[in-house]
Amino acid sequence: MGRQVPAVARALDVLELFLGGDAVLSPPEMTRRLGLPRTTVHELVSTLTARGYLVPAPDRSGGYRLGVRTYQLGSRYSEQLDLAAEGRQVAAEIARTCDETVHVAILEDADVIYIAKVDSTHAVRMVSAAGRRLPAHCTAVGKMLLAMLPRDVLDERIPPDTPLTAMTEHSITSPTVLREHLAEMRTRGIAVEDRESNPDVHCVAAPVRDSAGTVVAALSISVPTVRWDEQRTPELERLAVKGAADLSARLGHRGTP
Structure with missing residues (x-):
């Protein structure tokens, strides 16, 4: 196995926070839970949002929820299951x-x-x-x-x-x-x-x-x-x-x- 890319691992850590049951999380909450620098988390959230993996939560200012891209990946995974x-x-x-x-x-x-x-x-x-x-x-x-x-x-x-x-x-x-x-x-x-x-x-x-x-x-x-x-x-x-x-x-x- 090759060397892991830290930036990719951190982006996945952000997404996996939502597996804990929270539908909406804010960057400060992500920062606290992951123990990462605030600027790093904001950059990760911005990138994930631009790619459709996160979207701003309409009912909570400053909050984010999973985007449609995660659903598309999950659906594709389900389709290939045997x-x-x-x-x-x-x-x-x-x-x-x-x-x-x-x-x-x-x-x-x-x-x-x-x-x-x-x-x-x-x-x-x-x-x-x-x-x-x-x-x-x-x-x-x-x-x-x-x-x-x-x-x-x-x-x-x-x-x-x-x-x-x-x-x-x-x-x-x-x-x-x-x-x-x-x-x-x-x-x-x-x-x-x-x-x-x-x-x-x-x-x-x-x-x-x-x-x-x-x-x-x-x-x-x-x-x-x-x-x-x-x-x-x-x-x-x-x-x-x-x-x-x-x-x-x-x-x-x-x-x-």
């Missing part, structure tokens, strides 16, 4: 850390579709593939996504009076029991699967959000029963949350998990 590609990169990072299989999945009707997968290096690991479709209520990723649906949408996709299909003897078949599980998972922000889609696999999953805060996917870590250890569960849950948060950040989400 959830599957970004998911594979994050899944690879998490898989390297825990050496277990990591999936990213989306919800379609009452099923999940795996859009990214990175395998464990262990000889014994979960057998699956990107593109595979499974009943959402039998998987950790699916339950996480179902848990985030509005009640009316959930009732439409998982009717309260219709028994659910079982994939293993551990699958949840009662819509009432499923809703109890989903309520807990919604509160915790973590979903678990106890051999419900595969009798030899446990999973944990966390939600992935886009720039608007909408849950658009879930990331899971799958562990064969032979390596599953309840004492390891908190570590895996933490990694699932981290992976989901990292992927959310790549999609433009600014919140915290």
Whole structure:
């Protein structure tokens, strides 16, 4: 990496002040927060304003807000995002850390579709593939996504009076029991699967959000029963949350998990 240009770094520091939640800032406020000379900040603000990255705030004398140029850049970034590609990169990072299989999945009707997968290096690991479709209520990723649906949408996709299909003897078949599980998972922000889609696999999953805060996917870590250890569960849950948060950040989400 080449030498950083101080003037560019300072200009970006000015713009990144607005990530803190302030819609409008004045040069004196910028000066105080950045610890830069007053003249330097005024020169930076003048340059950013001339290029459309900042504009004077109409309702506050001496204040500035982000300009349309920042929106154009953000929109261009969003256009080039590929959830599957970004998911594979994050899944690879998490898989390297825990050496277990990591999936990213989306919800379609009452099923999940795996859009990214990175395998464990262990000889014994979960057998699956990107593109595979499974009943959402039998998987950790699916339950996480179902848990985030509005009640009316959930009732439409998982009717309260219709028994659910079982994939293993551990699958949840009662819509009432499923809703109890989903309520807990919604509160915790973590979903678990106890051999419900595969009798030899446990999973944990966390939600992935886009720039608007909408849950658009879930990331899971799958562990064969032979390596599953309840004492390891908190570590895996933490990694699932981290992976989901990292992927959310790549999609433009600014919140915290």
